[in-house]
Amino acid sequence: xxxxxxxxxxxIKTRGxxxxxxxxxxxxHNTVSWYQQALGQGPQFIFQYYREEENGRGNFxxxxxxxxxxxxxxxxxxxxxxxxxxxxYLCASRSSVLQGAETQYFGPGTRLLVL
Amino acid sequence: AQSVxxxxxxxxxxxxxxxxxxxxxxxxxxxxLFWYVQYPNQGLQLLLKYLSGSTLVKGINGFExxxxxxxxxxxxxxxxxxxxxxxxxxxxxxxxMNYGGSQGNLIFGKGTKLSVxx
Numbered sequence: 281x282x283x284x285x286x287x288x289x290x291x292i293k294t295r296g297x298x299x300x301x302x303x304x305x306x307x308x309h310n311t312v313s314w315y316q317q318a319l320g321q322g323p324q325f326i327f328q329y330y331r332e333e334e335n336g337r338g339n340f341x342x343x344x345x346x347x348x349x350x351x352x353x354x355x356x357x358x359x360x361x362x363x364x365x366x367x368x369y370l371c372a373s374r375s376s377v378l379q380g381a382e383t384q385y386f387g388p389g390t391r392l393l394v395l
Numbered sequence: 396a397q398s399v400x401x402x403x404x405x406x407x408x409x410x411x412x413x414x415x416x417x418x419x420x421x422x423x424x425x426x427x428l429f430w431y432v433q434y435p436n437q438g439l440q441l442l443l444k445y446l447s448g449s450t451l452v453k454g455i456n457g458f459e460x461x462x463x464x465x466x467x468x469x470x471x472x473x474x475x476x477x478x479x480x481x482x483x484x485x486x487x488x489x490x491x492m493n494y495g496g497s498q499g500n501l502i503f504g505k506g507t508k509l510s511v512x513x
Contacts, residue, residue, distance in 0.1 A: 322503030386439040
C-alpha cells in the first residue's frame with residue numbers, strides 16, 4: 281500500500297511569487313486535505329477536496345486555492361506569496377467509503393521558505 | 396467550534412521513566428480524538444485514536460490514552476520511555492462526520508515537545 285507522497289520536499293520563493301505544491305493520496309483514499317504548519321505551531325486546516333470539489337475551508341484567504349484530479353491527487357496553489365506563508369505544508373488523505381474514514385494519513389510535507 | 400489545548404509545551408523526562416502528555420478539548424458536538432507524533436523534519440504519524448467504545452485506547456510504540464468525557468480530556472501516557480520517543484506530539488479533534496463531509500478536518504493543539512534524556 282502506497283502512502284501519501286508530496287513534492288517537492290523543499291522550496292524557496294520570493295515575496296509576490298506563486299507556488300504549486302503537489303500531493304498523491306494513499307491508495308484507496310478519495311478525500312484530500314491540506315494543512316499549514318508554521319514553525320513552532322500545530323497544523324492548521326486550509327481546505328479539503330472530495331470528488332474534485334472543495335467541500336470545507338479553514339480561515340485562509342482566497343489566494344490559497346487547490347485542485348483535485350480524477351485520480352484523487354491534489355495541488356495547493358498559493359498566489360502573491362507573503363513572508364508569513366513560510367511553513368511546512370502537509371497533505372493528508374482519507375477514505376470516505378472504507379472503514380477508517382475518520383482517520384487522516386499525512387505525507388512528509390513540503391517546506392516552503394518565502395524570502 | 397472545536398479547540399484543543401495541550402497544557403505543556405515541553406516535557407523533559409529521563410529514559411525508562413513514565414510520561415503523561417496532557418490534552419484537553421472543547422466541542423459542542425461529539426468528537427473523534429487523535430494523537431499524532433512528528434519526528435524532526437518529518438510529517439505526522441498516527442499514534443492512536445478514540446472513536447467510540449472503550450475509553451482506554453492503545454496505540455503504537457507502547458503509547459496509550461484515556462478518553463474522559465466529563466473532564467473533556469484525552470491524555471497520552473507511556474509507562475517507560477526510550478530515547479527514540481523524543482519528538483513532538485500533537486493532540487487533535489474532529490467532529491463526527493458524514494462520509495465525504497467537511498466535518499472530518501482536524502483541529503490541532505500547539506504540540507508538546509517530549510525530550511527523553513539518558
